Amino acid sequence: xxxxxxxxxxxxxxxxxxxxxxxxxxxxxxxxxxxxxxxxxxxxxxxxxxxxxxxxxxxxxxxxxxxxxxxxxxxxxxxxxxxxxxxxxxxxxxxxxxxxxxxxxxxxxxxxxxxxxxxxxxxxxxxxxxxxxxxxxxxxxxxxxxxxxxxxxxxxxxxxxxxxxxxxxxxxxxxxxxxxxxxxxxxxxxxxxxxxxxxxxxxxxxxxxxxxxxxxxxxxxxxxxxxxxxxxxxxxxxxxxxxxxxxx
Numbered sequence: 001x002x003x004x005x006x007x008x009x010x011x012x013x014x015x016x017x018x019x020x021x022x023x024x025x026x027x028x029x030x031x032x033x034x035x036x037x038x039x040x041x042x043x044x045x046x047x048x049x050x051x052x053x054x055x056x057x058x059x060x061x062x063x064x065x066x067x068x069x070x071x072x073x074x075x076x077x078x079x080x081x082x083x084x085x086x087x088x089x090x091x092x093x094x095x096x097x098x099x100x101x102x103x104x105x106x107x108x109x110x111x112x113x114x115x116x117x118x119x120x121x122x123x124x125x126x127x128x129x130x131x132x133x134x135x136x137x138x139x140x141x142x143x144x145x146x147x148x149x150x151x152x153x154x155x156x157x158x159x160x161x162x163x164x165x166x167x168x169x170x171x172x173x174x175x176x177x178x179x180x181x182x183x184x185x186x187x188x189x190x191x192x193x194x195x196x197x198x199x200x201x202x203x204x205x206x207x208x209x210x211x212x213x214x215x216x217x218x219x220x221x222x223x224x225x226x227x228x229x230x231x232x233x234x235x236x237x238x239x240x241x242x243x244x245x246x247x248x
Contacts, residue, residue, distance in 0.1 A: 007036040013066035026052040028222035039194040041210035044219035058170045059087040092161030096176035100145045107141040110160045131159035151182035171202040188236035
């Protein structure tokens with residue numbers, strides 16, 4: 001009996017920017033398997049290829065060579081439109097810079113992916129409201145980003161990423177613009193989403209944030225340098241307990 005392929009599989013993935021003497025080899029033959037429901041932290045120094053790998057995984061960028069299988073489908077062979085459809089259906093994205101529309105309410109920001117899908121206004125509104133409730137922002141639906149803290153803005157971004165019920169959540173330095181307490185709050189949300197079955201792939205340079213993941217993959221010079229299980233990941237409740245102890 002043949003074993004089922006991994007949820008995500010990269011084999012010999014390369015990515016080259018430019019040509020000739022000016023060519024930059026961002027990825028140099030990456031092999032990586034990810035199972036459904038994993039929480040993977042991707043680490044590495046600047047220029048190591050970690051964010052490029054995340055962009056390839058999320059169908060935001062096409063590899064120059066190699067094979068990318070997602071649920072058994074050959075992603076690198078898909079057309080631009082088919083990759084876009086795959087991305088809209090299966091992937092949610094959280095970025096360091098929040099990327100919220102400044103003059104638009106939190107709920108309207110969260111509705112955007114559903115607008116691109118062609119959902120009705122009523123369904124968009126209901127789904128966005130549920131997503132904001134899921135990240136603890138009930139009652140903040142009508143506030144603009146300027147009226148929200150950095151941590152609240154990132155929670156709006158997470159709500160926007162999960163409003164389509166994605167199979168995979170990709171987060172690129174999601175705590176990079178936040179202080180320590182807000183960073184741990186965001187990581188607790190991501191860990192909680194993973195507990196609900198969402199596969200989480202996160203790029204970070206902070207070991208304290210990577211400690212929430214169940215697996216840590218390190219990139220150096222465009223290749224996977226190490227791939228280790230985290231047998232004792234930080235639990236969402238441990239930070240809340242530490243904060244409560246400090247305040248008591």
